[in-house]
Amino acid sequence: SKELFDALWFWTWGQLGIRDVCLSSPCTKRSSSTADAPNRIRDKYRIETAWALSERGSSHIEFRDRAGNLVATSYQAIVYGDHGPYVEFAEDDICWPTFTQHILKGPSRTHFEHYSP
Numbered sequence: 001s002k003e004l005f006d007a008l009w010f011w012t013w014g015q016l017g018i019r020d021v022c023l024s025s026p027c028t029k030r031s032s033s034t035a036d037a038p039n040r041i042r043d044k045y046r047i048e049t050a051w052a053l054s055e056r057g058s059s060h061i062e063f064r065d066r067a068g069n070l071v072a073t074s075y076q077a078i079v080y081g082d083h084g085p086y087v088e089f090a091e092d093d094i095c096w097p098t099f100t101q102h103i104l105k106g107p108s109r110t111h112f113e114h115y116s117p
Contacts, residue, residue, distance in 0.1 A: 002096035005114070008104055029056070030077065040080035047085050053078055057088070069116065070095040 033055060035044035047053050053061075055078045063072040072095060077088040094114075103113035 002099075005102040005104075005112075008102075012104055034080040036080075037082075039082070040085075043080050043085045044078075047078055053087075055080070063087075065098070065116065069098045071098055 033044070035041045035055065044055060048055075053075075057074070057076045057078075059074040061074060062070060063075070065071055072089055072093045074090075074093045075087050076090050076093065078085050079088050098116050099114040100117065101115040103115075105112055
């Protein structure tokens with residue numbers, strides 16, 4: 001559950017003696033595109049034409065897995081990087097009951113892994 005994941009996440013920070021942590025930082029909209037190199041521009045074109053996803057995010061879209069389970073109800077942005085594009089979600093965008101397996105990667109990491117069977 002999301003509650004168990006959060007408890008374990010707080011516990012990992014506690015092991016380092018840190019008690020005052022924030023689960024997520026507010027998403028700040030970027031003022032410029034992250035598609036600033038030929039490979040990133042190519043990825044942006046592919047994502048926008050094949051999937052109709054805007055780099056700026058949307059609060060009017062649902063993400064579902066292959067089984068039709070709701071994964072997210074919106075997204076914040078598409079970020080284009082050297083290793084390809086990825087979707088940026090805020091904590092409130094995610095439909096947490098869909099995910100039953102979690103991998104903690106350490107307290108100072110910026111992302112974790114959440115799966116469903």
